[in-house]
Amino acid sequence: MLIDRQARIIEKKSWGNYYLFRIESPEIAGRAEPGQFLMIKVSNHLPPLLRRPISLHNAENGAVEIFFQVAGTGTRLLAEKEVGSTMDLLGPLGRGFTVEQKLKGQEVFCVGGGRGIAPLYFLARKLKKTGAKPVVFYGGRTKEDLPLTNKLKELGLEVMVSTDDGSAGFSGLVTALVGETLATRSPAFLYACGPEAMMENLAQLCQRKNLPAEFSLESIMGCGFGACFGCVRKIKRNGQPSYLKICQEGPVFGLEEIVWQEKENG
Amino acid sequence: MLIDRQARIIEKKSWGNYYLFRIESPEIAGRAEPGQFLMIKVSNHLPPLLRRPISLHNAENGAVEIFFQVAGTGTRLLAEKEVGSTMDLLGPLGRGFTVEQKLKGQEVFCVGGGRGIAPLYFLARKLKKTGAKPVVFYGGRTKEDLPLTNKLKELGLEVMVSTDDGSAGFSGLVTALVGETLATRSPAFLYACGPEAMMENLAQLCQRKNLPAEFSLESIMGCGFGACFGCVRKIKRNGQPSYLKICQEGPVFGLEEIVWQEKENG
Amino acid sequence: MVDLSVDLGFLKLKSPVLAASGTFGYGLEFKPFYDLNALGGFVIKGLYFSPREGNKPPRLVETPCGLINSIGLQGVGVEKFCQEILPQLAQLDTAIIVNVCGEDEDEYARVAEYLNHYEGISAFELNISCPNVREGGRCPAQNPEATYRTVKKVKEVSSVPLITKLSPNVTDIVSVALAAQEAGSQAISLINTILAMAIDIENRRPRLNNIFGGLSGPAIKPVAVRMVFQVARAVSVPVIGMGGIFSAEDALEFIMAGASAVQVGTANFVDPDVCLKIINDLKNWAEQHGVEKISNLVGCVKI
Amino acid sequence: MVDLSVDLGFLKLKSPVLAASGTFGYGLEFKPFYDLNALGGFVIKGLYFSPREGNKPPRLVETPCGLINSIGLQGVGVEKFCQEILPQLAQLDTAIIVNVCGEDEDEYARVAEYLNHYEGISAFELNISCPNVREGGRCPAQNPEATYRTVKKVKEVSSVPLITKLSPNVTDIVSVALAAQEAGSQAISLINTILAMAIDIENRRPRLNNIFGGLSGPAIKPVAVRMVFQVARAVSVPVIGMGGIFSAEDALEFIMAGASAVQVGTANFVDPDVCLKIINDLKNWAEQHGVEKISNLVGCVKI
Numbered sequence A, B: 001m002l003i004d005r006q007a008r009i010i011e012k013k014s015w016g017n018y019y020l021f022r023i024e025s026p027e028i029a030g031r032a033e034p035g036q037f038l039m040i041k042v043s044n045h046l047p048p049l050l051r052r053p054i055s056l057h058n059a060e061n062g063a064v065e066i067f068f069q070v071a072g073t074g075t076r077l078l079a080e081k082e083v084g085s086t087m088d089l090l091g092p093l094g095r096g097f098t099v100e101q102k103l104k105g106q107e108v109f110c111v112g113g114g115r116g117i118a119p120l121y122f123l124a125r126k127l128k129k130t131g132a133k134p135v136v137f138y139g140g141r142t143k144e145d146l147p148l149t150n151k152l153k154e155l156g157l158e159v160m161v162s163t164d165d166g167s168a169g170f171s172g173l174v175t176a177l178v179g180e181t182l183a184t185r186s187p188a189f190l191y192a193c194g195p196e197a198m199m200e201n202l203a204q205l206c207q208r209k210n211l212p213a214e215f216s217l218e219s220i221m222g223c224g225f226g227a228c229f230g231c232v233r234k235i236k237r238n239g240q241p242s243y244l245k246i247c248q249e250g251p252v253f254g255l256e257e258i259v260w261q262e263k264e265n266g
Numbered sequence C, D: 001m002v003d004l005s006v007d008l009g010f011l012k013l014k015s016p017v018l019a020a021s022g023t024f025g026y027g028l029e030f031k032p033f034y035d036l037n038a039l040g041g042f043v044i045k046g047l048y049f050s051p052r053e054g055n056k057p058p059r060l061v062e063t064p065c066g067l068i069n070s071i072g073l074q075g076v077g078v079e080k081f082c083q084e085i086l087p088q089l090a091q092l093d094t095a096i097i098v099n100v101c102g103e104d105e106d107e108y109a110r111v112a113e114y115l116n117h118y119e120g121i122s123a124f125e126l127n128i129s130c131p132n133v134r135e136g137g138r139c140p141a142q143n144p145e146a147t148y149r150t151v152k153k154v155k156e157v158s159s160v161p162l163i164t165k166l167s168p169n170v171t172d173i174v175s176v177a178l179a180a181q182e183a184g185s186q187a188i189s190l191i192n193t194i195l196a197m198a199i200d201i202e203n204r205r206p207r208l209n210n211i212f213g214g215l216s217g218p219a220i221k222p223v224a225v226r227m228v229f230q231v232a233r234a235v236s237v238p239v240i241g242m243g244g245i246f247s248a249e250d251a252l253e254f255i256m257a258g259a260s261a262v263q264v265g266t267a268n269f270v271d272p273d274v275c276l277k278i279i280n281d282l283k284n285w286a287e288q289h290g291v292e293k294i295s296n297l298v299g300c301v302k303i
């Protein structure tokens, strides 16, 4: 974990509300693991006061990639940055996805909803390298929400897309697509990142099917490195459920660890 | 007085810490008088919270000009704006300099210190049109503080410059230069804008010489249009000295009106 | 068509958006920017019996997302106000509220008595919470007993409905609000500014000549929302909320916290037409959210 | 060479910059970013006798130039702290201050008594001002008598120097500070957070599960500077100032207002190495301004 105050944006793409940046940051890129995240200072002026957590979408050749959706002031300011300008990054933070050697040769599902696809690209790359066979499920409300479909296909992966309105791929929720697919296929593991409701539904599916899984959770973060106790969620780890820091003990947690009902206050 | 939220920057120049913008704003330009000012929103985000007061440096052909020096956060953000971007202007505000017809054919002195030169360009143009003969005194710490010298000369005016360090023109304070010049010449009026100490010294000179004069004062401004009572200074107008609003009753005041000792708190 | 009107009981407002005292001059300063009749109303700058000079400048300093002022209630006094300004306001079709000030309880009452005789004043807002006139920022609203006495005294002489404006510089805002209600105040407005200070480290002096001033603006909004929420749940009279409102979304926070109406202060300096914008945006928000009457939202926050 | 050291009487600090409780974890979280020995010291997150869960999330919300938190003092309790964390801190050569909490006066005393037996604690900071644990944000620091009683009780059992941390949610900060001094507190630190609230207007719910939380960050700096100034002029013990310090310039405002040392809170979240930067910038500022000893600036504001 380190601070890179001079990370330079070397590529920028955008699709509507979605943005992808490629940022030169050799040291962070060198340490990054799929599922970890960055805390990004979106502006040199206040507000916003706090950094914003954004997943590592990729890390290669001394650069990291991020993929994000404009959700408010912070991400809007981030989106306004241009190629050539520098950013202040803190990372890599948190514990990423577990990729065990025993997945070699096995089929694994990676399920991303909306901006939740961000860390799964990086994960799928690593899975492939390990010799696993990742199948990526990519869901959105409409086809405009699926800008990374080609990028994923270019990795040589099987990609199944779904849209709530049927404008591309499977018509319906991505959870329904995963459910249907599970009727005929038996992956060794499932990884997911996306809206809370999506992940909770997937967790139920996995429980029924006895399918081991990991989920990347979100939470409002004050610091990103364990200092503020702001990001906690109820997690069962070594015994009783207790409030664990998402930023340090997660953001990735195992199926059995997560207490979903603890949604509290929307 | 009106709000132009879409005033477009059409020209930008800079010299070190000094900036000149030409901004398309036909309605404000059409009403502007020398000595009046704008309240400028320097950013669409907070902070800074408040607009910043900047004098009208010129108004012609549907555009206004401003000339400013970076003094803090607000002016720094202003300086970062680029040609083509739009600004939110409120103006023209306040009461400008008095230019009476009887100055026709007479010599008048315009004394600007540092960024205080800003409104005097606009004033000198108007004086020339009236048929007066403006002589511009332009003082700075060093020759880098005098970026408008040529622009003033191009108006066809007599321009006398001074620098504290002698790097250009008269070596010493601009007040000394004015004092020396007054030994041999007898202008009909003096106008000044600049640091408080400079103006106070000039006021003493004028009093001794019985030279009528007007000064453009500064004050921290909350609103710029009379609503907050934040910008007051002690002024003698119709009787006893009282706190008058610089933004509405000024920023230009007559020699006899200003209570200089009322500097209060640096 | 969304219904923006608000019934305070003693006063019907066209919209829940008022301009706050001390930030709207005498109203006339804003005429160039829009038709003031769009407003729910506005509150006149604090008025003492006699004209007042106010504090020595500098009187303003900007802080992160905030503004500290130490104006000290510079103003024209009741006579000039009634002779020269009120007649110009009388033509407006919107609520004119006078912010009533006093050095002591007697002066508050004298101001109220004087103003009683004039037409065109919809209500008094009793300013017992200005931090800029007494030593160390003290004011009656910092004490339930002093609040009760002052309100009671004015209530007895006043023929105009009474709103009492509270100070945030207290340990227990609810006890002060209850005292004002008990003494007959027909509404509570809050918050006035938070006592604050800034130092110019180069000169090693306070930035304000008065040393202390009152903090306003977005910085204080979370404190104001909290206090409005606390007071609205404790009193039975309507609450008028303010503190850092710059947008319709900000106004809605206060309304949902329990404010029947809101006041917009510092924002008027930045965007002279901000009240108009907030009113329009409130209307749009209500339409988009299927809210027929803005006042249905008052205090709707679920806890 | 500028002398940054500060002598609080009961404790010598290498520099006037401490990290504030609750914003520096147990210190260890910051080891990756710089050598903690550069600090004047740091204050451990609030410690109760037993481990505590803290409040339900969401626990944070950002506001204009501010942060509201309702962590509710989640923590490991004294036993685990002394067994597992303190030994790791003992190797550091900087002041370790423990923020002592309690549900009631007895618990404060029990925590102090327990910690007395361990080496490596430079001082206790008595946290009688957390707005996040009792109903409606109440705390002992809102009342001079409760303050006196709590401080006195801890003082009687404590073998470690005592700092008392005050709450800004009061009418009269000076009376509380005097009560703490009277009861034997050897220093006063202030301010803790300001009680605040934010509402999610789309969901019509408070943004924090706990409804209220404490506001920190640049937004509150002008309020904090004012209170530090007031307290420093009234007490004879040293004052430790905090609230919204993000830069050396901010720190200097507090020092000139009368703070012998400062604490940096929320800023640690944004820039984990901010304390180090502030220390370096303070040194440079002092050099440029011909100040040989930072502590010569304490309370130097001219009024």
Ligand SMILES: Cc1cc2nc3c(=O)[nH]c(=O)nc-3n(C[C@H](O)[C@H](O)[C@H](O)COP(=O)(O)OP(=O)(O)OC[C@H]3O[C@@H](n4cnc5c(N)ncnc54)[C@H](O)[C@@H]3O)c2cc1C
Pocket (backbone or CB within 6 Å): A037, A048, A052, A053, A054, A055, A056, A067, A068, A069, A070, A071, A072, A073, A074, A075, A076, A115, A118, A119, A217, A218, A219, A220, A221, A251
């Ligand atoms: C570990 C982690 C990784 C993330 N990775 C990505 C990513 O790769 N791409 C991406 O587009 N987004 C990602 N997010 C979400 C992203 O952090 C939020 O969208 C962003 O912080 C919103 O900030 P804002 O200023 O734009 O919006 P705000 O105006 O602050 O808020 C807009 C909405 O976003 C919610 N929000 C605010 N902060 C957070 C937060 N920390 N987490 C979740 N929701 C929040 C608010 O409650 C509000 O509803 C991630 C979040 C976490 C915790």
Ligand SMILES: Cc1cc2nc3c(=O)[nH]c(=O)nc-3n(C[C@H](O)[C@H](O)[C@H](O)COP(=O)(O)OP(=O)(O)OC[C@H]3O[C@@H](n4cnc5c(N)ncnc54)[C@H](O)[C@@H]3O)c2cc1C
Pocket (backbone or CB within 6 Å): B037, B048, B052, B053, B054, B055, B056, B067, B068, B069, B070, B071, B072, B073, B074, B075, B076, B115, B118, B119, B217, B218, B219, B220, B221, B251
């Ligand atoms: C009527 C009027 C006309 C002006 N015209 C010009 C102009 O044409 N060109 C130009 O360069 N400057 C002009 N100024 C000064 C300019 O407004 C300030 O330099 C600017 O507001 C500083 O803002 P900031 O955010 O950059 O600095 P801040 O960080 O806010 O402050 C930096 C320094 O400037 C001082 N300052 C802050 N606000 C003002 C203010 N309103 N007036 C004076 N000093 C202030 C502060 O006390 C501080 O010492 C004018 C000021 C007034 C009142």
Ligand SMILES: Cc1cc2nc3c(=O)[nH]c(=O)nc-3n(C[C@H](O)[C@H](O)[C@H](O)COP(=O)(O)O)c2cc1C
Pocket (backbone or CB within 6 Å): B222, B228, B230, C020, C021, C022, C023, C045, C046, C047, C067, C069, C071, C073, C099, C127, C130, C165, C191, C192, C193, C215, C216, C217, C218, C220, C242, C243, C244, C245, C263, C264, C265, C266, C267
């Ligand atoms: C410059 C200024 C002057 C003020 N004068 C008064 C006043 O005369 N009477 C009063 O009751 N409140 C006065 N206030 C307080 C405001 O009415 C309001 O309560 C406060 O500023 C909080 O609202 P805001 O954050 O929207 O400004 C003044 C505020 C400012 C900024």
Ligand SMILES: Cc1cc2nc3c(=O)[nH]c(=O)nc-3n(C[C@H](O)[C@H](O)[C@H](O)COP(=O)(O)O)c2cc1C
Pocket (backbone or CB within 6 Å): A222, A228, A230, D020, D021, D022, D023, D045, D046, D047, D067, D069, D071, D073, D099, D127, D130, D165, D191, D192, D193, D215, D216, D217, D218, D220, D242, D243, D244, D245, D263, D264, D265, D266, D267
């Ligand atoms: C997330 C968070 C947790 C805090 N926890 C504590 C605490 O445990 N004990 C305490 O005395 N103060 C606590 N505080 C208050 C800070 O120590 C400090 O007094 C306050 O935040 C003001 O300083 P700042 O604006 O620099 O953050 C906490 C503040 C924050 C933001």
Ligand code: FES
Pocket (backbone or CB within 6 Å): A220, A221, A222, A223, A224, A225, A226, A227, A228, A229, A230, A231, A232, A245, A246, A247, A248
């Ligand atoms: S975000 Fe601060 S502890 Fe997790």
Ligand code: FES
Pocket (backbone or CB within 6 Å): B220, B221, B222, B223, B224, B225, B226, B227, B228, B229, B230, B231, B232, B245, B246, B247, B248
């Ligand atoms: S700046 Fe507001 S009255 Fe002059």
